[in-house]
Amino acid sequence: MQHSLCKFTRYKLINILFRPRNTDGYRDGDKTHWWDSKFYNMRLNFKIISLFITLLFIISCGSTQKIVPDKSATKEAAEITPDTISKPHTTPIIITEETNEGIKEETQAIENIEFFDHSIFNNLLSENISENGDTNYKGFIKNKSEFEIYLTNLSENLPKEDWSKEDKLAYWMNTYNAFTIKLIIDNYPTKSIKDIKNAWNSRFFKLGEKWYNLNDIEHKILRKMNDPRIHFGINCASFSCPPLLNRVFTAATVNNDLDYLAHQFINDPKRNVISENSIQISKIFQWFSKDFKTEGSLIDYLNKYSDITIKSNAKKSFKKYDWSLNEVHNEY
Numbered sequence: 210m211q212h213s214l215c216k217f218t219r220y221k222l223i224n225i226l227f228r229p230r231n232t233d234g235y236r237d238g239d240k241t242h243w244w245d246s247k248f249y250n251m252r253l254n255f256k257i258i259s260l261f262i263t264l265l266f267i268i269s270c271g272s273t274q275k276i277v278p279d280k281s282a283t284k285e286a287a288e289i290t291p292d293t294i295s296k297p298h299t300t301p302i303i304i305t306e307e308t309n310e311g312i313k314e315e316t317q318a319i320e321n322i323e324f325f326d327h328s329i330f331n332n333l334l335s336e337n338i339s340e341n342g343d344t345n346y347k348g349f350i351k352n353k354s355e356f357e358i359y360l361t362n363l364s365e366n367l368p369k370e371d372w373s374k375e376d377k378l379a380y381w382m383n384t385y386n387a388f389t390i391k392l393i394i395d396n397y398p399t400k401s402i403k404d405i406k407n408a409w410n411s412r413f414f415k416l417g418e419k420w421y422n423l424n425d426i427e428h429k430i431l432r433k434m435n436d437p438r439i440h441f442g443i444n445c446a447s448f449s450c451p452p453l454l455n456r457v458f459t460a461a462t463v464n465n466d467l468d469y470l471a472h473q474f475i476n477d478p479k480r481n482v483i484s485e486n487s488i489q490i491s492k493i494f495q496w497f498s499k500d501f502k503t504e505g506s507l508i509d510y511l512n513k514y515s516d517i518t519i520k521s522n523a524k525k526s527f528k529k530y531d532w533s534l535n536e537v538h539n540e541y
Contacts, residue, residue, distance in 0.1 A: 324376045325366055327383055327457040329359040334455050342444070342452020343537040350394050360387060360414070367417045375460035378434060382458050385426045385443045388414050392423070393446050393534070401532045402446045437500040437510070438467035440493055441474045449480060449491065449531040472514045480528070483517050487524040495527050 333356060337348035349356055363384050368377045389402075392413065396405045409427075412420040431439045444453040451474045458466055474491075475481055482489040494507060501510040508519050 323460055324369070324372050325380055326362070327359075327379070327459060329355060329362070330383060330387055331457040333359070334453070334457060337537075338453050338455035339537055340455065342454070342535065344390070344393075344446070344453060344535055345537045346390070346394055346397055346534075349390055350397065353394065356387075356391070360391060363387065364414070364416050373460055374434070375463050378431075378436065378439070379458035379460050379463045381426055381430050381434075382439060382442045382463075384416070385423060385431070386453060388421075388426075389423060389444060389446050399534060401534055403532045432497075432500060435503070436467070437497070437503070438471050440497055440500065441470040442467055444535070446535055447530075447532045448535050449528070450535065451480075451493075453535070468514075475511055475514045476516050482528075483511070483515055483519060485517060485520050485523065487526075488519055489526045489528055492527045492530045 333349060333352060336352075337345040339345075363380075368380050372380075392405060392408060393399065393402065395413075399405060402408050407422075409423045412422045412425075414421055427443065431443065441451040442454070442458065444450050451470060454466060454470065456466075476483070480491050488508075488511070490511070494501060494511075498507060501507050504510070506521070507525075508521055508523060512519055
């Protein structure tokens with residue numbers, strides 16, 4: 210209503226000021242005769258006062274006029290909120306597979322999360338283990354402070370119930386290999402691990418609240434996981450042992466790595482001599498024969514990885530085990 214009144218006032222002002230007046234004292238369209246000049250002067254004064262009041266009113270209208278916002282702009286601004294700002298795409302990846310029956314099945318791809326970070330040990334292995342598995346123990350001694358950080362991490366982070374089998378397998382094999390290296394460098398120089406008193410029975414490291422020895426890990430933990438491939442993944446610091454891998458085991462790689470190590474060890478002519486009719490193999494297959502016979506005979510197991518198919522009636526013998534230290538400058 211105020212807005213309409215302001216418009217009307219502006220209209221009246223224009224009408225008073227600019228509407229044409231005739232020479233007879235008539236305003237165009239106004240038939241009132243101004244026959245008395247005195248009254249005319251009074252009328253003029255009244256007009257001036259009215260003009261002043263009108264100007265004040267117009268100014269007031271301009272200062273109090275309500276500003277109507279642009280609704281479209283307001284709507285756009287309202288739509289830009291913290292919740293509508295672009296966020297990283299979190300929709301799970303869906304893998305679509307087609308079964309033998311032709312029916313498509315969708316499964317969610319879940320990122321494999323490692324429960325333990327073995328990166329420190331991985332760097333040390335890559336720097337100090339040769340391609341054929343020989344170990345530079347002096348390199349580990351040189352980087353002993355860094356190595357001790359990894360051993361402490363192992364001691365303070367034992368596997369938990371929610372760890373996957375692969376996480377546990379990787380943890381315990383890395384632990385065995387790391388503390389075997391510690392045993393050697395703590396007693397370095399030595400020609401053989403067998404020269405160290407109670408090498409496998411000495412409880413020289415602590416995991417959590419319990420003291421362990423190497424036999425505890427191998428026989429009470431790893432072998433009970435019912436995977437004979439662990440014998441190719443753990444290293445006893447000797448030349449007849451399966452060569453130490455120059456990288457760590459992880460949950461994501463442990464199965465492929467153990468298959469690789471099994472194939473490499475069984476087909477390594479320095480450690481196993483294989484033909485169709487006879488085999489001269491590592492004593493590992495004698496000491497732990499029970500582990501390799503869970504799904505058939507020992508020869509059945511060897512044929513899973515051997516490049517040469519061994520006959521079931523092949524003649525079998527075992528090689529002498531070389532316990533000399535697998536140091537990098539020695540020759541096998």
